[in-house]
Amino acid sequence: MARLFIFFGILALLTACSSGNTALRHGHYDLAVQRASHRLSQKPGWSKRGHVLAPLVLKAAFVRAYEQRQNTIRQLSAGTEPFRWERVYAEYENLQKLTDNAAKCTNCADWLSAYPISYRDQQTETRQLAAADRYQVAEQAFALREENRLAAKDAFLNYRKAAEWVPDFRQAQAKAQDALPFAVLRVVVEPLSPTREISATENTQLQGLIFEQIGRNDAPSPFVRLYPPDENAGEGYPIHEAVQMQVTDYSSYNEHVSSSCTTVYSNQEYKVGEKKINDSTKVDIMEKVKGTLTTFRREITAGLTLRMRAIDTQTGQERWNEPVWESRSWVTEWQTFSGDDRALNGHSLKSADSFPPSRWSFYDSMRDELARDVARRLRNRYAHD
Known part of the structure; x- marks a missing residue:
């Protein structure tokens, strides 16, 4: 423990003595100024070398950092790179931070x-x-907002960015709101297509649950709206995509029974007989007893799969296509034994659960979760549009 305290004490002293010289040698001029300034704000301590060196490091690093950033500003200002003034602003921010750090040095006022x-x-x-x-x-x-949704989105984002740089720059906020309706991707979620996998009533119930889940969620992104299939879909604007859904597979109640056999032995030996070792002497025969343990496994499974796809309403082309599915399973095991009961070593045999879930409880559970899955999948699919 004493060594640990000594180690951290030495480390603290070495850190305190840092003048930024190492950062200066490696070309990290802003960091060198920061460290030198910090060193000068501390007491000289037992070693004054770092404190004496710090002003020299600070001045050298400041001059190089200043020249470096001013050169970058001149190059950017003379160029034609898009949004170059944002990088210029960042350089001025760094120059201000550099100057503030250097100004902490009370003995640097003359050259600063x-x-x-x-x-x-x-x-x-x-x-x-x-x-x-x-x-x-x-x-x-x-200018392209009515014919190109992505152009409208670009307009919205850049108007907003302009207003972030200068609040209400040329009424940019209002212009952004004008662009927003044209930037929104409008998607109609159509009713479930008919299927042979479940009944028409079940199909209608699942459809209702899906629309209920979609309605509970917020829009996937500021630029996407999901609409139910009614006359108000789109709010007067064109619909870009239609999502179609159909239950493609329903496996209601598949049952499988299997078994496996294992030979088990007792932990200790028991007398299983006698034998003579000469004409007059008998000895016990001691062996571990055994038996056959048979384990039966009954598994019931069910599955419900729905396929989703999105269609471009203008071209009829498929935009994406993927399945959503839910599955359920129930398992019970039981055992039988033949042989010497002592081979069980006191363990009890497994008993079967006699009451498996009904096929209807399986279906209801899968249906409810599938509706939530569809809503989540739509949200994830359109989260980045």
Whole structure:
């Protein structure tokens, strides 16, 4: 324990002595300034070397970091890269952080006075330029909103981004709301198709449960709306996709019985007979007794599968196709034994459960969960549209 305290004590001292010189040598100039500034905020301690070195490290690292970031700003400003002003803004943020760290050094005021103390004006100007960039892209996409849903979505997102840079930049928030209705993917979930797997009544019940589960959930994403099949679907806007569903398989009650045999032995030996070892002497024959343990297994299974697919309403092409399924199983085991009961070593035989679930309870459980599965699958499928 004493060694542990000594180790952590030495580690703390070494950490306190860090002047940022290592970060400077590796070209991590911002980190070097931060560490040197932190070192100067501490007492010199038992070793003053780090405290003496820190101001030199801070100045060298600051100058290099400043030049590096200013060079990046000049290159970005002169370029044509989309949304470059957002990167320029990040550089000004880093310059401000760099300056704030350096300003903590009370003995650095003389040389630091040659550099800006604040970048607020540059940041304000850059915000305007970044907002204008986003707004211009949004305007180009907005012009295509009625014929291209993804363009409308792009317009919405870029209007919102412009407003994040400058609140209500050229009424960008209002323009975003104008674009939103055209950016939404509208999907109608059609009634279940007829099937031979379950009855028409059961099909209708399952359909009702599915629509109930869909109605309980929020929209999968801000750009997707799921509609039931009624006259109000789409709210006056075109329907893009139709989801079709059909129960394709129902295995109601499959039963399988199997068995396996095992020879078991007693843990101790018992007298099973006698034998003579000469004409006048008899000895007991001691052996482990055995028997045959037969284990029977009865398994009942059921399954319900529904296939879903989405159709593009304009082209009729299939967009996606996948199954959803539920299964249930019930198992019971029992045992019989033949042979010497002492081979059981006091263990009791398994008894069968005489009352398996009904096929109707199996079906109801699968049906209810399948409805929830469909709602979850639709939510996951359209979560990123």
